[in-house]
Amino acid sequence: MEDNESLDRSRKIVIDAIAQNMHLYGITPSAGRLYGLLFFSDKPLTLDEMKEELGMSKTSMSNSVRSLLDLNMVEKVWVKGERKDLYTIKEDWYQCFFDYFTIKWRTAITTNSSAMGKSLNKLQELIADPETSEDIREQALKDVNKLKDRMDYYDWQDRLIDSFETKEILNFVPIKKND
Known part of the structure; x- marks a missing residue:
C-alpha cells in the first residue's frame, strides 16, 4: 500500500506541474490535470473514466479534451469492441x-x-x-x-x-x- 501511495505522490508532482503551466498553452489547469492523467495511463481512457478519476463535470471534461485535441496534444483512438470514444496523449512530444x-x-x-x-x-x-x-x-x-x-x-x-x-x-x- 505504501508503494502505491509513493507512486501516486510522484505522479501527482508531475501532474500538478503540468496543470500549473497549461496557461502557457492558453488552456486551463484542469486540461493539464487531464493531460497528466492520460500521460500516466497505460491505456486509452473514455470521458467517463477520466471524469471519474478527476472528479470533473462531463462538460468540463469534454471542453478540456477538445482543447487538447485542438493543440494536437491528445488523440482519439479506436479500440475493437469499444463503443465509446477513447483518448490518449500523442507520444511524440x-x-x-x-x-x-x-x-x-x-x-x-x-x-x-x-x-x-x-x-x-x-x-x-x-x-x-x-x-x-x-x-x-x-x-x-x-x-x-x-x-x-x-x-x-x-x-x-x-x-x-x-x-x-x-x-x-x-x-x-x-x-x-x-x-
Missing part, C-alpha cells in the same frame, strides 16, 4: 511542440502582419495626400519605418516557423545532444 508552436505563432503573425499591412496602406495614403500637414507626414513616415522594421521581424518569424514545419530546425538543434 517534439511533434506536439512543433504543432503547437506553428499553430499559435502562425496565427499571431498573420493577425499582426495583416493589421500592419492595412496600417501601412493608410499611412501611405496619408503621406501622399497633399492636404496632410508636414508634421503629420513626418510622424506617418516614422510610423512607416517602424512598421516596415516589424514586418521584417514577422518575415523572420515566418521563416522560423517554416523551419519547424519542415523540421529543418533539427539540423541546428538536434533532438539528441551531440557529445
